[in-house]
Amino acid sequence: MVETGTTSSWWRAQLHLHHHRRWIPTFFTTHKTLLAALWITFFFTVFLWQQRSAASGFLIFRRPFTYRAFPKLRPVAFNLTDFGAVGDGVTVNTVAFERAVMAISKLGKKGGGQLNVPPGYWLTAPFNLTSHMTLFLAEGAEILGINDEKYWTLMPPLPSYGCGREHPGPRYGSLIHGQNLKDVVITGHNGTINGQGQTWWKKYRQKLLNHTRGPLVQIMWSSDILISNITLRDSPFWTLHPFDCKNVTVRNVTILAPVFEAPNTDGIDADSCEDVVIEDCYISVGDDAVAIKSGWDQYGVAYGRPSKNIxxxxxxxxxxxxxxxxxxxxxxxxxxxxxxxxxxxxxxxxxxxxxxxxxxxxxxxxxxxxxxxxxxxxxxxxxxxxxxxxxxxxxxxxxxxxxxxxxxxxxxxxxxxxxxxxxxxxxxxxxxxxxxxxxxxxxxxxxxxxxxxxxxxxxxxxxxxxxxxxxxxxxxxxxxxxxxxxxxxxxxxxxx
Structure with a gap:
């Protein structure tokens, strides 16, 4: 009786399975055809997704940036594109940056202004900041320094150095520069300021430069400076150089340059500065990651500005x-x-x-x-x-x-x-x-x-x-x- 019951159950299961197999098309009867069907389904799904994404400018296999709204950190905010900038990595946007800074410079009594840099590649020659300004870089925004030195302004030597650090006489200014400022913020959703220093490093090694290379970001004789939540990379020379500044905070900043073949690309050089906090940063560069300085020999002694409270x-x-x-x-x-x-x-x-x-x-x-x-x-x-x-x-x-x-x-x-x-x-x-x-x-x-x-x-x-x-x-x-x-x-x- 037990054997008979077991046999009957087995036959019932087979009949049930046969009943369902009649509804499966013969197209799926081999592993190869089943795999082909799965690939067709996958590419059809991706095609539909790509068609829907095209309006947003996202192409297949390109990593899309999740849109994050710009926080309003000042009473007035501008977008860089309001001033005619084009983020294609080819158009030179120096004039757009200068016009934006000029507009913000008129808002000091109202609490200043914010310049939003949207996703894109924003090529520029050096430009200056102004007081009561926030420079905000979106995720996917990258400010690119033009790598032809003829666009980089020559400046007098630092008074506490007496000459350029690499050559006598004047020195190149920084890509982003500021002097005698108050209340300046450079921040973002981890956007990038890229000095594109490869050409500078090569010319330096070949002794083709007649002046000291310029930093990526340099702020001088200023106070109340905050730099946070951005990436700084491939500076021609020192990366971030506050000089004779007070109340400087550098927080949650990534600084990158090749560990070899990127000469003198210090990460942060606090130079004759007072009341400085440098925290929560990742730095991998071709020289000192962080350096505290205060002038060079007799020029530094005469200038007499110590670095303290750091x-x-x-x-x-x-x-x-x-x-x-x-x-x-x-x-x-x-x-x-x-x-x-x-x-x-x-x-x-x-x-x-x-x-x-x-x-x-x-x-x-x-x-x-x-x-x-x-x-x-x-x-x-x-x-x-x-x-x-x-x-x-x-x-x-x-x-x-x-x-x-x-x-x-x-x-x-x-x-x-x-x-x-x-x-x-x-x-x-x-x-x-x-x-x-x-x-x-x-x-x-x-x-x-x-x-x-x-x-x-x-x-x-x-x-x-x-x-x-x-x-x-x-x-x-x-x-x-x-x-x-x-x-x-x-x-x-x-x-x-």
Whole structure:
């Protein structure tokens, strides 16, 4: 009875399946024809989608930008196209930018104006900003710098430098420039300002330029500056250069340039600036990711504008040529009260560096590094006192800078060849140096891992690798364990 019931059920199932198969067209009886039908259905669906999308200008396989309305950040807002601009990457839109800025310059008493740059490729020669202005770049908007230097204005040397950084005499101005401004915002939905620096870099290497290359964005003698939510890339020279400015915030900015073959493309150079915050940024460039400066030799001393009260935090940076975060080497006006914290430096030549030389004068003091992480970095912490580049022969060789009160707290990482290289000198000793909570995995197992010369300071608690003999040792409670016998012992090895 059981076998009979099972057999009957099986036959009923087969009859049921046969009944449904009669309704399936014979066209689908093989795998090949079924696959062909699926492809036909797919392309027919895509065709219908493309037809519906054509009105919006989106073509198949091109990534569409989701439209995001421009926020109104000023009482009055303009679109760049209102002034005749064309975003085709070919039309030169300098006049449109200049007309827009002129219109905004008349609105200062009403709270200023906003210039919206819509999606597109907006080729332009250099242009100036105005006070009480917001430059807003939409997602998919890209301002392109024209790469023929004849369109770039020549400007006098920076007063604290005395000459161009690369050549005597004048220098090229920046693609986006501003002087003596107040209340300027450059922001957006992560639009891009692209300096198209490839031609500049090639001419520089071939020694075909007679003047110092221009930055991508430079704002001078100004206050209340906010730069956020944009991408800056491929600058001819330094990327973002605030000079002698107060109250500057750079937040959530991506800065990019090739890590090789893009000379001197520093990410952010805060130069003789006061009250600066640089935070939440990603920077990968062909020189220092961030550099704090304040003038060059006798010109910087005479100009006398220090960089001070600077907070650098929450960065991811990379520099295969120079350093993640640098102070100097042009620091003749002085640098003080700088905090660098929560910074991740990866695949770089150096992580954090202070560099100076005889002839600079000035000082570097009250500097705190906290919660730094190094990964695959050749040299982690560097202080270098023989960075001998000078604007001319007029510097005072006895103008020795002062370096003191420099602190390194909570330093960690792996894949580091030389964790510390503090290279003071008899004329420029490094004083009041502190290390606390340091553990860095090293890739070089021989001597000279923690290098020191003419250094006076202390180590608190246990750190790895073992510190040099120049530093006093304290336990976690701050009790002296061992006094250094000499702060002038030199253990510097540049062979690796």
């Amino acid at each position: 907070l650098i935090r929450n960065l991811v940076v990379r520099s295969m040529v120079s350093a993640g975060v640098s102070i100097g080497s042009e620091m003749s006006g002085g640098v003080s009260n700088v905090t660098v914290e929560n910074v991740y430096v990866w695949s770089s030549r150096r992580a954090v560096r202070i560099k100076t030389a005889p002839g600079r004068g000035g000082y570097v003091r009250h500097i705190t590094y906290r919660n730094l992480t190094f990964e695959n970095v050749r040299v982690g912490i560097v202080i270098k006192t023989d960075y001998n580049e000078h604007p001319d022969d007029g510097f005072d060789p006895k103008a020795f800078p002062s370096l003191h009160d420099i602190n390194y707290f909570s330093i960690h990482g792996e894949g580091v060849r030389v964790p510390v290289r503090i290279h003071g000198s008899e004329d420029i000793p490094v004083r009041k140096l502190t290390f606390r909570d340091m553990s860095v995995g090293i890739t070089y197992k021989k001597k000279h891992i923690f290098q020191c010369a003419y250094v006076e300071g202390r180590v608190i608690g246990t750190i790895f690798p073992a510190p040099c003999e120049n530093l006093d040792l304290y336990d976690e409670g701050g009790h002296l364990i061992r006094r250094s016998t000499s702060q002038n012992v030199s253990d510097i090895d540049y062979d690796f």
